[in-house]
Amino acid sequence: MLKWDEKIYGVGIPELDSQHKKIFQLINDMVNHFQKGEKDEALSQAAVELARYGAEHFSYEEKILETIGFPYLESHKKLHADGKKKIREYLLKLKIGKEISYYEVLAFLQEWVEKHIGRDDARYAEFYKSIKKKNKQKASV
Numbered sequence: 001m002l003k004w005d006e007k008i009y010g011v012g013i014p015e016l017d018s019q020h021k022k023i024f025q026l027i028n029d030m031v032n033h034f035q036k037g038e039k040d041e042a043l044s045q046a047a048v049e050l051a052r053y054g055a056e057h058f059s060y061e062e063k064i065l066e067t068i069g070f071p072y073l074e075s076h077k078k079l080h081a082d083g084k085k086k087i088r089e090y091l092l093k094l095k096i097g098k099e100i101s102y103y104e105v106l107a108f109l110q111e112w113v114e115k116h117i118g119r120d121d122a123r124y125a126e127f128y129k130s131i132k133k134k135n136k137q138k139a140s141v
């Protein structure tokens, strides 16, 4: 289960924070289905929804990063592309019944999302904070 902690995961941009919270919730929904033994319909539907929403979030976030002038946009885009590819691979393996368990997939998803938001997204959060501060200083001169 993923637990939201504003100090670790908050990026200070409200739309992105609420999208991240929704991603946490979608993964937790999957974990819940899994724990209840609902392994087919419900779980695969939740997985599809997560993949769809995740992709939407990535491109939305990239647009915001472009707008605020985040200097590491290209490498952040690459992290998203790699993540998207891996997530798709895992979900596809499940779908075609390759040797992978839901347990492994859920562990992967939780770890990836925790790391990405807590560490990689935290980098643009820092940047955003610093430009906001600068702008405030400018305004007060």
Ligand SMILES: [Fe+2]
Binding pocket: 020, 057, 061, 117, 121
């Ligand atoms: Fe994000």
Ligand SMILES: [Fe+2]
Binding pocket: 061, 076, 080, 116, 120, 121
């Ligand atoms: Fe990101």
